[in-house]
Amino acid sequence: MSEVLVWIETFHGAALPTSWEALGAGKALADKLGVPLTALVLGENASTVAKVAGEQGAASALICDDATLKVYRLEAYAALLTKVVQERKPRAVLAVATTRGRELLAASAADTDSGMLADISSFEAQSDGGITAVRPVYAGKILSDAAVNAGGTQFLTLRGRAFRPNAANAAGSLAITQIAPALSEDQIGTKIESFQEAASTVNLGDAAIIVSGGRGMDKNPKEAPAGSANAAVWKAQDGFANTLQPLADVLGGAVGASRAAVDAGYIPYAHQVGQTGKTVSPDLYIACGISGAIQHQAGMRTSKVIVAINSDKDAPIFKMARYGLVGDLYKIVPAVTAELKKRLGK
Amino acid sequence: MHCVVFTRATPDTAAKVEVGANGAVTWGDAALVVNPWDEYALEEAIVQTQNGGKTTVIALGGEMHLDALKHSLAMGINDAMRIDDPALDPTDSLAYARTAAAAVKKLGDVTLVLFGKESVDVGTDQHIYGTARKLGWAMLSAVSKIIALDEVAGTIQVERLLEQGKEVVTAKLPAVVSVTKEINEPRYPSFIGIRKASKAVIPVLSLADLGISAAASPTRIDAYRNLPVRDSQVEMINGTPEEQAAILVDRLLGEKVL
Numbered sequence: 183m184s185e186v187l188v189w190i191e192t193f194h195g196a197a198l199p200t201s202w203e204a205l206g207a208g209k210a211l212a213d214k215l216g217v218p219l220t221a222l223v224l225g226e227n228a229s230t231v232a233k234v235a236g237e238q239g240a241a242s243a244l245i246c247d248d249a250t251l252k253v254y255r256l257e258a259y260a261a262l263l264t265k266v267v268q269e270r271k272p273r274a275v276l277a278v279a280t281t282r283g284r285e286l287l288a289a290s291a292a293d294t295d296s297g298m299l300a301d302i303s304s305f306e307a308q309s310d311g312g313i314t315a316v317r318p319v320y321a322g323k324i325l326s327d328a329a330v331n332a333g334g335t336q337f338l339t340l341r342g343r344a345f346r347p348n349a350a351n352a353a354g355s356l357a358i359t360q361i362a363p364a365l366s367e368d369q370i371g372t373k374i375e376s377f378q379e380a381a382s383t384v385n386l387g388d389a390a391i392i393v394s395g396g397r398g399m400d401k402n403p404k405e406a407p408a409g410s411a412n413a414a415v416w417k418a419q420d421g422f423a424n425t426l427q428p429l430a431d432v433l434g435g436a437v438g439a440s441r442a443a444v445d446a447g448y449i450p451y452a453h454q455v456g457q458t459g460k461t462v463s464p465d466l467y468i469a470c471g472i473s474g475a476i477q478h479q480a481g482m483r484t485s486k487v488i489v490a491i492n493s494d495k496d497a498p499i500f501k502m503a504r505y506g507l508v509g510d511l512y513k514i515v516p517a518v519t520a521e522l523k524k525r526l527g528k
Numbered sequence: 529m530h531c532v533v534f535t536r537a538t539p540d541t542a543a544k545v546e547v548g549a550n551g552a553v554t555w556g557d558a559a560l561v562v563n564p565w566d567e568y569a570l571e572e573a574i575v576q577t578q579n580g581g582k583t584t585v586i587a588l589g590g591e592m593h594l595d596a597l598k599h600s601l602a603m604g605i606n607d608a609m610r611i612d613d614p615a616l617d618p619t620d621s622l623a624y625a626r627t628a629a630a631a632v633k634k635l636g637d638v639t640l641v642l643f644g645k646e647s648v649d650v651g652t653d654q655h656i657y658g659t660a661r662k663l664g665w666a667m668l669s670a671v672s673k674i675i676a677l678d679e680v681a682g683t684i685q686v687e688r689l690l691e692q693g694k695e696v697v698t699a700k701l702p703a704v705v706s707v708t709k710e711i712n713e714p715r716y717p718s719f720i721g722i723r724k725a726s727k728a729v730i731p732v733l734s735l736a737d738l739g740i741s742a743a744a745s746p747t748r749i750d751a752y753r754n755l756p757v758r759d760s761q762v763e764m765i766n767g768t769p770e771e772q773a774a775i776l777v778d779r780l781l782g783e784k785v786l
Contacts, residue, residue: 193692255697256657256667281690285669288654292625292661297746300654314750319650323545324553326650327750334746371666371700375685379693387691391785433786451709457541457648458564458709466785477541483755487785489776490762505779506764507772517773525777526786 185220185270186212187244189263189277189286190235191254195227200278200388202238202347204340207305208276209239209348214307217273220244222266224251224259229358236356239348243356248363254282255372260289261364267294267335274313279339280387291337297330298337303344313338321457321480342387343463384436384452386460391435391468393426394455394482395511397442398471398493403512418448425512426470429519432526438462438482440472456481470511474499491515529581529679531573531640532632533605534659535566536587536618537596538649545649547752562596565644567603567714568707573642574604575712576677582606586631588618594730601725602717608728613735615742619650623745625658630738632663639679643706645670653706660704668699672710677701 188208190201205221212219221235221243232243244266250258267275267290275290277283279301291298299305305315311332318341319326330336386392395418402417402425410416422437430437438460439453455462457477467485472478474490474497482488483502490503491511500506507514539545543558562570573583584607585600587593597608611627618624632638641663646653653669660667666684673687675696684703688695689710717725735741765775780786 256669260661281670284653285657285667288621288657289661289667291654292622292658295622295743295746298621298654299747301651317651319752320539320545320553321541321648321651323755324547325753325755327753328747329750330747372668373698375696375698377693377695385691461651466780466783475542476544487780487783489780500762500764503762504783505776506762507776508764508766509769509772513769514772517769518776521770521773521777522786525781 184215184217185272186215186217187220187222187266187270187272187275188240189222189275189283190231191278191280191283192223192225192227192231195225195231197231197234198278198280200280200342203342203345204276204278205235205238205240206347207340207345208274211274211276211305211307215273218242220272222263224262225254226252232358233356236354237350237352239351239354240356243358244361245358246361246363250363250365250367250370253374253377255370255374256285256289257372258363258365258370259286260293262361263290264293265364266361267296272335274336274338276338276340279341283339287337287339294335296335296337298339299328299330300339301341302338303341305338318461318484321477322461322483323476323480386436386438386453386455386462389436389462389464391430391433391466392438392455392462392464392482392485393430393433393435393468393470394438394440394472395422395426395443395449395470396440396472396478397446398511399443399448400446401471401493401510401512415447418443418446421512422449425515429468429515429522432519432522433466435464435466440475440478442475469499469503470515472499473497474502529577529639530635530637531577531581531583531642532635532638533566533569533573533583533585533600533642534587534628535570535585535593535596535600535644536563536589536647537561537593538563538647541648547754551751553752560592560595562599563644564648565646566596567644568709568711569642569644570600570603570605571712571714572674572707574715576640576674584609584635586611586628588612588616588624588627597730598725598728599717601728602721603715604721608730610730610732611734611738612732613742616735617745619749620745620747621652621655621658623742624655625662626740626743627735627738628655628659629662630740631733632659634738639702640677640684641665641702641704643704645706645708656704656706663702663704666699666701666703668697668703669706671705671707674705674711
């Protein structure tokens with residue numbers, strides 16, 4: 183059957199918001215190819231999530247909420263996706279390029295000897311049946327024009343925030359098909375022992391606004407308490423928590439950091455933006471005390487609006503910024519936070 | 529225990545990467561280094577075999593990967609091998625996975641295959657998952673800690689760092705594991721290690737040596753391009769911090785990004 187299949191990634195029985203971007207991209211592809219759009223929803227709460235997929239443009243959904251699939255496990259999910267691909271021979275399989283999406287589609291593509299393009303920022307179906315796509319490579323320093331050839335199922339994982347979800351339509355009709363799992367519990371070698379949810383999840387990939395700090399965070403005028411092992415580290419950590427975080431909070435954004443700040447121990451690695459961290463493309467990126475090394479630029483240069491706050495007027499970050507503010511970030515950032523509170527009525 | 533690490537060379541992450549007039553990717557005179565993510569995998573292989581066992585590092589592709597293999601040996605990996613064949617395109621993930629799996633099978637006694645999280649240059653990790661599937665082994669990605677590895681029981685327990693938190697999972701050995709930065713602190717090669725590695729002769733195997741032949745690739749790369757020039761006419765906002773803040777917020781409200 184010719185169709186476009188989109189895996190809707192869920193966590194605790196709810197769809198990831200970026201999954202709807204994948205479904206939106208899948209809808210555009212299905213419409214262009216003139217084939218139906220099918221959502222694949224596995225695990226806890228699958229039928230509820232599938233109904234939302236219907237409102238978001240899926241014509242049908244394949245669901246399986248068997249106990250073996252309650253929580254994502256590659257082994258169980260990949261076996262089932264591979265079975266679906268072998269039986270239904272979809273034209274394309276799409277998902278968001280998260281940790282799970284990337285490994286699941288790659289596993290199934292390998293199982294079925296299919297072509298896959300990972301972490302793409304745009305794509306287009308060609309008249310010869312192939313799909314061409316743009317992949318940012320070298321952490322976004324250059325672009326690659328890649329293609330998956332016609333014939334066989336084409337697997338694509340999509341970069342978060344690069345595609346638009348469909349406008350929801352509650353009147354959409356949806357045909358739901360229950361499918362059986364491919365493996366029984368005793369055939370699955372992987373057992374999840376525990377899951378510790380992060381106290382504060384750092385999801386830079388999804389954030390519409392990011393406030394980032396760099397090496398300059400150690401210029402905090404506050405005195406480090408007597409006995410701190412390293413005054414600069416204390417000052418920078420205090421700055422991330424009490425100067426940048428409040429700005430991020432008032433904007434509903436996330437806190438990022440440069441590699442220099444992470445390497446110096448100012449903030450955990452999960453916050454790192456750049457080539458060995460996360461590549462992000464928010465609507466607004468505010469760089470505070472970041473000089474703008476090439477490997478940091480690579481990770482954030484596709485941000486829509488970049489604001490640079492730095493005491494060094496010659497910092498390279500100003501060359502790529504839309505707005506530049508030269509001065510002490512510890513004076514400017516609190517002033518911006520206060521101004522925003524006033525203007526946004528918070 | 530025999531532990532295999534796959535590695536490759538990548539341009540230094542500080543390099544300015546561009547596409548030249550002839551369409552080729554260039555990185556000036558920046559050095560080629562071991563893919564930074566792989567250093568964690570190499571370190572973990574050494575740690576996991578310190579009470580007995582053997583480590584082998586493998587690269588797929590041309591001579592550009594030689595220094596990455598030598599760096600691995602200098603860190604303390606026992607053996608190195610390179611797989612190179614005119615019919616092998618290691619940038620094709622499916623070809624990579626088939627070849628890597630064949631190499632592991634040829635070694636025969638491997639319990640654990642380690643990879644760094646991804647290739648920092650082309651940002652690819654699908655060859656890792658493909659290798660696990662072609663081997664038919666368990667795949668554990670984003671591993672931040674190997675909690676226990678019991679060869680007798682044939683199990684491995686790891687901590688994985690996912691978007692929403694930490695997962696502890698037990699799987700059957702043999703397994704393919706890809707590791708994150710949190711797993712360890714990679715060592716620097718010792719002087720003696722560097723000297724020994726510089727003298728090492730690294731065997732090169734062909735696809736025929738592995739008993740496989742090349743298959744047609746379902747994907748291709750048509751071209752590399754430089755990024756469109758960022759239209760960034762920077763507007764410098766001056767004044768007291770309060771004045772700067774007021775103007776900035778005006779501008780941001782005008783941009784409709786809030």
